[in-house]
Amino acid sequence: xxxxxxxxxxxxASVASRFIPVWVATGALMVVAVxxxxxxxxxxSWSFVLPFTTVLAIASLGQMLVVMQAGIDLxxxxxxxxxxxxxxxxxxxxxxxxxxxxxxxxxxxxxVGLVNGLxxxxxxxxxxxxxxxxxxxxxxxxxKYSRDVVTNQPNVPGALSSWAAxxxxxxxxxxxxxxxxTLVVALALRYSVGGRRFQAVGANSTAAWVAGLHVRAYAVLxxxxxxxxxxxxxxxxxxxxxxxxxxxxxxxxxxxxxxxxIAGASLAGGLASAVSTxxxxxxxxxxxxxLVIMGLSSAMQYAVFGAAIIVGMLLSGDRVASLLGRRLxxxxxxxxRQTSPQ
Amino acid sequence: MxxxxxPPGLMAVLIVALGAYTAARQPAFLSADNLNSLxxxxxxxxLVSLGQASALLVGGFDVSVAxxxxxxxxxxxxxxxxxxxxxxxxxxxxxxxxxxxxTGAFNATxxxxxxxxxxxxxxxxxxxxxxxSLVFRAxxxxxINSAVVGAMTAGAGFVPVAFIGTVVLxxxxxxxLYRTRPGLALRAVGLDGTSSRRLGISAGRAVFLxxxxxxxxxxxxxxxxxxxxxxxxxxxxxxxxxxxxxxxLGGASLAGGKGSFIGTLLAALFLTEVDNVLPLFQQxxxxxxxxxxxxxxLALVLYQAPELLARSRAAWQAARAKATWRAAxxxxxx
Numbered sequence: 001x002x003x004x005x006x007x008x009x010x011x012x013a014s015v016a017s018r019f020i021p022v023w024v025a026t027g028a029l030m031v032v033a034v035x036x037x038x039x040x041x042x043x044x045s046w047s048f049v050l051p052f053t054t055v056l057a058i059a060s061l062g063q064m065l066v067v068m069q070a071g072i073d074l075x076x077x078x079x080x081x082x083x084x085x086x087x088x089x090x091x092x093x094x095x096x097x098x099x100x101x102x103x104x105x106x107x108x109x110x111x112v113g114l115v116n117g118l119x120x121x122x123x124x125x126x127x128x129x130x131x132x133x134x135x136x137x138x139x140x141x142x143x144k145y146s147r148d149v150v151t152n153q154p155n156v157p158g159a160l161s162s163w164a165a166x167x168x169x170x171x172x173x174x175x176x177x178x179x180x181x182t183l184v185v186a187l188a189l190r191y192s193v194g195g196r197r198f199q200a201v202g203a204n205s206t207a208a209w210v211a212g213l214h215v216r217a218y219a220v221l222x223x224x225x226x227x228x229x230x231x232x233x234x235x236x237x238x239x240x241x242x243x244x245x246x247x248x249x250x251x252x253x254x255x256x257x258x259x260x261x262i263a264g265a266s267l268a269g270g271l272a273s274a275v276s277t278x279x280x281x282x283x284x285x286x287x288x289x290x291l292v293i294m295g296l297s298s299a300m301q302y303a304v305f306g307a308a309i310i311v312g313m314l315l316s317g318d319r320v321a322s323l324l325g326r327r328l329x330x331x332x333x334x335x336x337r338q339t340s341p342q
Numbered sequence: 343m344x345x346x347x348x349p350p351g352l353m354a355v356l357i358v359a360l361g362a363y364t365a366a367r368q369p370a371f372l373s374a375d376n377l378n379s380l381x382x383x384x385x386x387x388x389l390v391s392l393g394q395a396s397a398l399l400v401g402g403f404d405v406s407v408a409x410x411x412x413x414x415x416x417x418x419x420x421x422x423x424x425x426x427x428x429x430x431x432x433x434x435x436x437x438x439x440x441x442x443x444x445t446g447a448f449n450a451t452x453x454x455x456x457x458x459x460x461x462x463x464x465x466x467x468x469x470x471x472x473x474x475s476l477v478f479r480a481x482x483x484x485x486i487n488s489a490v491v492g493a494m495t496a497g498a499g500f501v502p503v504a505f506i507g508t509v510v511l512x513x514x515x516x517x518x519l520y521r522t523r524p525g526l527a528l529r530a531v532g533l534d535g536t537s538s539r540r541l542g543i544s545a546g547r548a549v550f551l552x553x554x555x556x557x558x559x560x561x562x563x564x565x566x567x568x569x570x571x572x573x574x575x576x577x578x579x580x581x582x583x584x585x586x587x588x589x590x591l592g593g594a595s596l597a598g599g600k601g602s603f604i605g606t607l608l609a610a611l612f613l614t615e616v617d618n619v620l621p622l623f624q625q626x627x628x629x630x631x632x633x634x635x636x637x638x639x640l641a642l643v644l645y646q647a648p649e650l651l652a653r654s655r656a657a658w659q660a661a662r663a664k665a666t667w668r669a670a671x672x673x674x675x676x
Contacts, residue, residue, distance in 0.1 A: 072461070074583075123650060125642045126596040128403075132583055133638035140631035254405070254465050267459045299476030306469025313458050313466070 019264040019276040021315055026283040033286065037293040047172060049289050051164065051240045054178030055233045057281035059252050060259040061185050062229030064277050067260050068202035069222040070269025071120055071127035075135030076230050076256055079109050080249030082142045083234025088156055088244040089149040095159040102160075106231045112138055113227020114220065121219030131223075146246055154243040164239030174236050181232060186274035198222070203270050259284055262312045283312075349593030349645060350605035356637075357612050360619060368622045374500035376618075381505045382495055384614035385566040386411065388508055390581050391588035391610040392515065392603055393559025398589050399519075400532045400552040401598025402453060402460030407560040408581040409471035410445050414438045414564025416475045419484030419574020431490060435565075442561025445471065446554035454549045468582070475576040484574035491569045504566070508607065515603040528552065532598030587634065588613055591641050 039045055059076055066073040083105040091101035112134060119130040166173045189195040201208040201218040209215045233252070238244065263280035265272035287308055291301045364371040390407050397404045421434030445467060452463035496503055519525040530538040531548040539545045563581070590596065591612070592605030613634060620630045643650070 119639065119642075123643065123646065125639075125646060126590075128596055129586065129590050129638060129642060132587065133635040133642075135635075136583075136638075137632050137635035140628040140635065144626060144628040254468075257461065258465060261459065261462050267461070297476070297480075299473045299480065301473065302469050302476065303473030306466040306471075306473065309462065309469065310452065310458075310466035313462050314456055 019273045022263050022276050022280050022283065022312075025262070025312055025315060026279050026286075029283055029286060029290075033290050037290045039293045045289060045293070049285050050172050051174040051236070053282050053285040054172075054174050055237045055240065056252070056255055056259065056285060057278045058178055058181055058229055058233040058236065060256040060263075060277050060281050061182060061274060062226035062233070063256040064260045064263070064265060064272045064274065065185075065198075065222045065229070066127070066226045067257075067265050067267060068199070068269060068272050069219050070202070070205075070267075071131075071219070071222065072257065072267065073116065073131045073223065073226055074128060074253065075112060075116060075131040075138060075227075077249045077251075077253045078135035078138035078142065079112050079227055079230035080234040080237065080252050081146075082112070082138050083109055083231045084238045084241075084244045084248040085142050085146045085150050087160070087235065087238045088154055089145060091157045093153050093155045093157055095157045098157040098159055101157070102235055105235055106228060109231025109234065110224050110228040113224040113230075116227065117220035117223030120223060121216045124216075143246065146244070150244055151246075154245065156238045156242055156244065160235070160239040161242045164236065174240060177236060181229070182274055182278055185229075189274065199271060202272075205269075255284060256281075258309050262309070346593065346602060349591065349641070350602055350608055352641065352644070353591060353605060353608035353612050357608065357615060360612070360615055364619045364622060371619065371622060378497060378500040378502065380614060380618045381500075381502055381611075382566075382570070383618060384611050385502070385504060385508070386563040386570065387581060387584055387588065387614060388505075388607055388610040389563035389566065390560045391585040391592070391606045392508070392512060393556035393563070394585035395589040395592065395594050395601050395603055395606040396515075396528075396552045396559075397460070397556040398532075398586070398594040398596060399528055399598060399601050400549050401535070401596075402549070402553065403586055403596065404449065404464045404553065404556045404560075405461060405582045406445065406449065406464040406467040406471060407556065407563075407585055408578050409468045409475070410442065410557060410560045411564040411567050411581060412576060412578045413441055413445075413471045413475050414561045415486075415568045415571060416479045416574045416576060417441055418486050418565070418568040419479065422487045422490055422568075424485055424487050426487060427489075431487065435490075438561050438564055439558065442557045442559075442564070443554060445561075446557030447550070449557065450550040450553040453553065454546050460553075472578060475578075479574045479576045482571075482573050482575035482577070486568050486572050486574070488572070491572060494565060494569050512603040512607040519601075519603065529599050532600075534599075584613060585610075587638055591638060593645065 059080065063073055063076065086105045086108060087098075087101045089101075090104055091097040116127075116131050116134050119125050119134070120127045164172075164174050168176050187195075189199060197208070197213050198218050198221070200211070201213055201215050205215050208218075230252075234249065237249065241248070259280040260272065260277055261267065262283070263273060263276035265277070287305065288301065291304055296304065361371070370376060390411060394404060394407060417438050418434070421437045422431060426434055449460070449464050449467055452458045452466070453460050456463075494504060498506070519529065527538070527543045528548050528551070530541070530543055531545045535545050560581075567579070588609040589601065589606045591609035592602055592607070594601035594606065616630050616633055617627075620627060
């Protein structure tokens with residue numbers, strides 16, 4: 001009995017502790033930044049970095065919802081590219097067509113997500129290959145649209161770009177928009193019935209099904225919401241980057257996945273933390289910014305970035321502890337798991 | 343095993359159908375020159391897809407292959423320069439293989455020893471390799487020995503000898519996979535790692551084998567990429583996602599344990615054929631990407647069709663049973 005309670009306690013603790021390493025890693029990164037590249041932490045640097053952090057964080061939130069349902073979404077760059085090009089192409093640079101362009105951007109983002117969701121949730125095809133294929137179709141159509149329409153007039157309407165350049169309480173308006181989006185996602189997951197059920201389906205879909213939840217509907221919902229969040233990221237990124245170039249959004253294939261995993265989510269599905277995801281996105285952008293300020297060549301930036309992802313993963317979760325545990329356990333006798341009947 | 347022939351069969355039919363359609367409209371398609379260049383164009387993707395299929399068999403995948411191939415091209419521009427001749431080329435070629443082996447061992451260590459998800463481990467390797475390629479060649483430079491290129495692209499008639507070798511390799515690999523004990527062990531680890539470990543199969547050995555083979559095939563694909571670009575270019579291609587697509591079209595399951603090397607080879611050939619055919623019709627290249635994307639989705643649905651049918655039939659029967667039960671119930675009771 002006592003053993004059972006003890007085990008229950010440890011599993012509960014390990015769930016929470018999954019989200020701690022990212023805070024430690026980010027803190028350590030800040031300390032390193034203070035020592036090697038203090039300029040990375042100055043407010044001029046922050047005001048440049050924060051909008052991009054926000055875009056990455058919102059794309060990562062979308063990816064997080066999919067990862068919670070044990071999926072993975074590779075259509076992110078496709079949706080962001082589509083959204084950005086639609087905003088420039090449909091508005092033709094004029095402010096009074098901007099609302100239509102934004103609505104189209106969000107609508108098509110959600111539509112692409114819905115297509116992903118139907119293939120993955122309803123037909124139960126593999127998420128990686130479905131989103132890869134859907135993303136490829138979207139990206140190909142976008143690049144044709146971009147060549148035919150957007151190259152003649154690549155500018156984002158002035159209203160959007162001046163809003164994105166504006167500040168509120170001394171901090172970029174884009175950042176505040178991102179904070180609102182994150183709060184909405186985090187609060188909905190934690191306090192709404194639908195959000196709780198969404199988490200339950202991700203944590204154990206069989207148990208959720210037995211409890212009478214529409215498991216597949218939540219999977220479809222995850223991809224649709226993710227598509228919508230990518231479209232929001234596209235609107236913000238379009239505002240920040242002022243004009244749309246052909247490579248718009250291409251940086252967002254693997255970075256959101258890295259952020260979600262570094263934040264402590266498991267690719268096998270289950271719980272994830274929106275705030276940790278935000279911190280991981282911040283850490284990734286801070287790392288990039290630090291490497292730029294240290295004057296490393298782009299070659300070294302890639303190498304250090306790759307090494308940082310691997311080291312971050314090694315330290316995150318309970319990898320080191322379990323590896324040490326495996327080495328230490330024989331000395332302490334057989335582990336409890338094998339002696340208890342189960 | 344009966345359905346195992348569907349993916350390779352479908353790919354073969356598509357290759358022939360697209361070829362016949364194109365040949366009817368554009369006679370230039372069937373010229374020996376064009377077929378030769380089509381097969382040579384297919385070589386890098388075909389080789390790396392065979393490797394990717396082995397990673398998929400153990401339930402992982404490798405997104406670092408394209409960066410590895412680029413790294414091999416960059417390495418070749420140093421070790422296989424036009425001035426190196428004769429036996430000096432052997433260590434030069436071994437350097438490329440060494441890069442592949444090292445990357446494979448690195449990936450496998452992270453995945454097996456440190457239990458990282460394969461996408462994150464290989465993503466890290468991708469970034470490091472990309473950086474390393476740029477360190478050595480910041481811009482395309484350094485021609486690659488043309489005698490080696492000539493030897494690698496030599497053909498019997500219009501068919502490159504290397505392509506025949508790849509076909510033989512794929513057939514041998516499929517025989518190994520489905521007719522020998524180590525092949526069965528590899529599939530077992532992919533299907534269910536825990537159960538296979540309990541049955542005494544060394545799952546670690548299987549994972550190491552699969553990822554080292556994957557990187558090794560990517561580095562051999564790197565030879566043919568080098569033969570194609572003929573200069574040390576640090577630009578990374580799209581082979582990572584294309585090779586995953588080829589392996590899945592060829593019948594591999596991303597959950598592991600299923601796959602066919604012959605099917606993968608045919609799928610890689612088909613993907614290259616789509617790319618090769620569109621310029622003949624003066625169509626923009628975007629249509630190739632769209633077609634391939636749609637085809638992947640269709641193929642997935644088709645390969646899953648028996649399961650989908652069974653599932654919808656079960657749902658239909660459950661609904662009917664419920665309806666008859668309702669109808670049989672005396673009215674008024676609830």
